[in-house]
Amino acid sequence: MAGEFEIKLAEMGITLTSAPAPAANYVPSVRVGDTLYVSGQISMDAGGMVKGVLGDNMSVEEGAAAARLCGISLLSQVKAACGGNLDKLERVVKLTGFVNSTKDFGDQPAVINGCSDFLVEALGDAGRHARSAVSAGALPFGVAVEIEGIFQLKS
DSSP, X not given: OOOHHHHHHHHTTOXXXXXXXXXXXXXXXXXXXXXXXXXXXXXXXXXXEOBOOBTTTBOHHHHHHHHHHHHHHHHHHHHHHTTTOGGGEEEEEXXXXXXXXXXXXXXXXXXXXXXXXXXXXXXXXXXXXXXXXXXXXXXXXXXXXXXXXXXXXXX
16 A cells, blocks of 8 residues: 555656666665665656756756656665655655756756755655755766765654
8 A cells, every 4th residue: 555655646646666776886775774875866767868968958947857857766766775665764864966067057956956846745844855966077878967865764
């Protein structure tokens, strides 16, 4: 039976799929006590990786949509780490967002808002978090956005 968070996601038209596998020699998440550290999730949709450079060939709105996809992947990783029960999530603690952007692009916060806004919409107050949004001269595979997260789990 779906829990409170997954019911809200379903109302938003989102079904969490299997958590994406790591692309290199690392694990998708590490739990220390009630804290879950989730490795960076890249912008991916059903068609594959969402690639682009903000300030060059991608708009802020397209970047925010890519960041939203990272948020969905982050929740998929949290669900997997919680044995399939997303309601073991207490709250989102902190996000660090990396935006593939030109050196003169300065709207990284607006791009990462795509993830932040999604998490607050999906999780309510449990989705409110601290955050960093930084520029990256390049990201793996040419993706537009990568976001990592720190989450508090219920004891």
